[in-house]
Amino acid sequence: MVKLEGFPVEVTLRDGRSVVLRPMTAADGGRLLEFFRALPEEDRQFLKEDVTRQEVVERFVRELDYERVFPLLAEHGGTIVGDATLHRTKYGWSTHVAAIRMVVARPFQRSGLGTALARHLVRHAVNVGVDKMIAEVVDNQIGARRAFAKLGFYEEAVLKGQVKDRQGIRRDLVIMANDVSHLWEAMEALVADYSPTVGE
Ligand SMILES: CC(C)(COP(=O)(O)OP(=O)(O)OC[C@H]1O[C@@H](n2cnc3c(N)ncnc32)[C@H](O)[C@@H]1OP(=O)(O)O)[C@@H](O)C(=O)NCCC(=O)NCCS
Structure with missing residues (x-):
């Protein structure tokens, strides 16, 4: 069983708006699709x-398994405005490593x-x-x-020409990494001088 300590949590952003961070549940499919569809293609x-695509988001809902992918949603007034996911493998030589992906709605960026x-992931x-x-x-x-x-995170590796963009131009994929203990320290320092207030 995955421990879900500290969620939901309310966070006040730098501009005073308040959002709730909470793990995605099976009831979030429709709103998550709306969130993704509203993102600029860039x-x-x-x-x-x-x-x-609806079927892709339906699969996220159907296959929801916090031990493999832990999706943390940011919600403002009933609308999803951010999504960050922690990806892990359950078996093999990299079970100690997790990948983070995140996307924030344009009106909520910066x-x-x-x-x-x-930080919460x-x-x-x-x-x-x-x-x-x-x-x-x-x-x-x-x-x-x-x-x-x-x-x-620091830049640990570069995979040359690994990605093709919308124009078909090959681009480098940069793998950024760090140990969780170092990330935690860096984020605590950042939150201390940054101060959107983080309610816990
Ligand atoms: C990456 C992303 C999630 C950051 O979200 P965000 O809510 O804007 O992040 P924050 O407000 O916490 O910004 C943290 C810092 O990142 C840097 N930053 C973020 N966006 C930036 C931009 N467009 N240009 C330059 N620096 C930027 C800044 O240093 C910023 O700190 P500051 O505002 O105090 O200067 C958001 O830009 C996004 O959704 N991008 C599109 C999807 C994506 O590229 N995801 C990453 C791949 S997994």
């Missing part, structure tokens, strides 16, 4: 699945929501015994690279 072009989602990762986290970003996703760097 923000979802490198997601690994076509999340604008308000500290990505930082809050990542790192805390969850600590609780479930993950040692190391990775994030995959494409070389021209400058905002995402800065966001992860600020959270304490």
